[in-house]
Amino acid sequence: xxxxxxxxxxxxxxxxxxxxxxxxxxxxxxxxxxxxxxxxxxxxxxxxxxxxxxxxxxxxxxxxxxxxxxxxxxxxxxxxxxxxxxxxxxxxxxxxxxxxxxxxxxxxxxxxxxxxxxxxxxxxxxxxxxxxxxxxxxxxxxxxxxxxxxxxxxxxxxxxxxxxxxxxxxxxxxxxxxxxxxxxxxx
Amino acid sequence: xxxxxxxxxxxxxxxxxxxxxxxxxxxxxxxxxxxxxxxxxxxxxxxxxxxxxxxxxxxxxxxxxxxxxxxxxxxxxxxxxxxxxxxxxxxxxxxxxxxxxxxxxxxxxxxxxxxxxxxxxxxxxxxxxxxxxxxxxxxxxxxxxxxxxxxxxxxxxxxxxxxx
Numbered sequence: 001x002x003x004x005x006x007x008x009x010x011x012x013x014x015x016x017x018x019x020x021x022x023x024x025x026x027x028x029x030x031x032x033x034x035x036x037x038x039x040x041x042x043x044x045x046x047x048x049x050x051x052x053x054x055x056x057x058x059x060x061x062x063x064x065x066x067x068x069x070x071x072x073x074x075x076x077x078x079x080x081x082x083x084x085x086x087x088x089x090x091x092x093x094x095x096x097x098x099x100x101x102x103x104x105x106x107x108x109x110x111x112x113x114x115x116x117x118x119x120x121x122x123x124x125x126x127x128x129x130x131x132x133x134x135x136x137x138x139x140x141x142x143x144x145x146x147x148x149x150x151x152x153x154x155x156x157x158x159x160x161x162x163x164x165x166x167x168x169x170x171x172x173x174x175x176x177x178x179x180x181x182x183x184x185x186x187x
Numbered sequence: 188x189x190x191x192x193x194x195x196x197x198x199x200x201x202x203x204x205x206x207x208x209x210x211x212x213x214x215x216x217x218x219x220x221x222x223x224x225x226x227x228x229x230x231x232x233x234x235x236x237x238x239x240x241x242x243x244x245x246x247x248x249x250x251x252x253x254x255x256x257x258x259x260x261x262x263x264x265x266x267x268x269x270x271x272x273x274x275x276x277x278x279x280x281x282x283x284x285x286x287x288x289x290x291x292x293x294x295x296x297x298x299x300x301x302x303x304x305x306x307x308x309x310x311x312x313x314x315x316x317x318x319x320x321x322x323x324x325x326x327x328x329x330x331x332x333x334x335x336x337x338x339x340x341x342x343x344x345x346x347x348x349x350x351x
Binding site: 021022023025026029030032033037041045046048049050052053056058059060061062063064065066067068069070071072073108110111113114117123126127130131134135144145148149153156157159160161163164167168171172175176181182183 | 192193196197199200203204206207210214217218219221222223225226229233234235236237238239240241242243245246283284286287290296300303304307308312315316317318321322323325326329330332333334337340341342344345348
């Protein structure tokens with residue numbers, strides 16, 4: 001079996017202006033908390049956030065590795081056939097199902113979605129995938145949402161959300177077609 | 188629970204790495220290197236996003252959310268909830284904890300559903316910090332634009348379904 005040629009991927013800068021803007025906001029918020037509530041509360045938030053960061057790190061690394069291997073291993077033709085421009089409704093349904101089963105947070109899903117797009121998935125399918133993961137993702141609901149809201153509420157919310165990824169995917173396809181959007185796959 | 192997610196994720200990584208290894212050392216090494224380089228490039232952003240979201244959430248006026256989004260607030264309440272969701276910083280817990288707190292302090296359930304749907308789909312902080320660096324920017328804005336009506340549809344569907 002021959003290995004696929006590597007698909008070129010976007011180069012990412014470690015820092016840029018949007019990050020700097022958020023950074024300024026964060027510093028302002030942190031200073032506000034420090035002045036308003038004192039050191040103890042400030043440190044409590046900081047340690048809470050840092051431990052969350054530590055919990056997320058292995059998931060982020062796993063997400064980056066999954067994205068890198070999926071890009072290398074899945075032949076472009078397979079992706080194009082399953083979720084490409086000609087994949088129609090079944091492409092959107094496959095993308096929805098993938099979003100439902102894939103575990104992890106946004107930082108796991110966005111690299112995978114970006115990799116699928118770079119490899120030939122169509123914009124509608126990528127939108128349906130991200131929307132489905134965000135709204136109906138099984139592990140996300142179990143881990144993060146259930147403890148806060150309880151089973152009845154979460155089930156109810158997810159039932160109400162089931163058609164939404166399909167709607168978003170169809171809207172994205174319509175938008176791409178009617179505005180003749182040029183989406184750059186690699187920069 | 189978070190351990191199970193880690194386990195599933197790393198099993199997936201293992202399976203993919205094994206598949207890559209059957210195609211040859213070069214493929215395995217290229218994949219691993221690419222993944223680790225991406226990870227290192229992302230670290231400063233993710234660190235800032237994670238550490239920052241706690242402070243941003245803490246300065247938000249949470250006490251205002253309940254009264255404005257009550258069960259009788261109707262469409263205006265859903266609209267306000269959607270806007271509030273978009274403005275709430277990302278991070279896995281922030282939106283859910285505020286939503287749950289609002290529900291407890293008297294917000295209507297469809298309004299809370301609109302809030303957490305908007306927060307999940309297009310919290311501005313998450314779009315800028317995580318999604319834009321990881322996906323082509325135009326695709327991100329396209330996704331956010333077509334997602335605009337979804338919180339309203341979710342709230343409407345929740346009203347039609349009725350509480351379980």
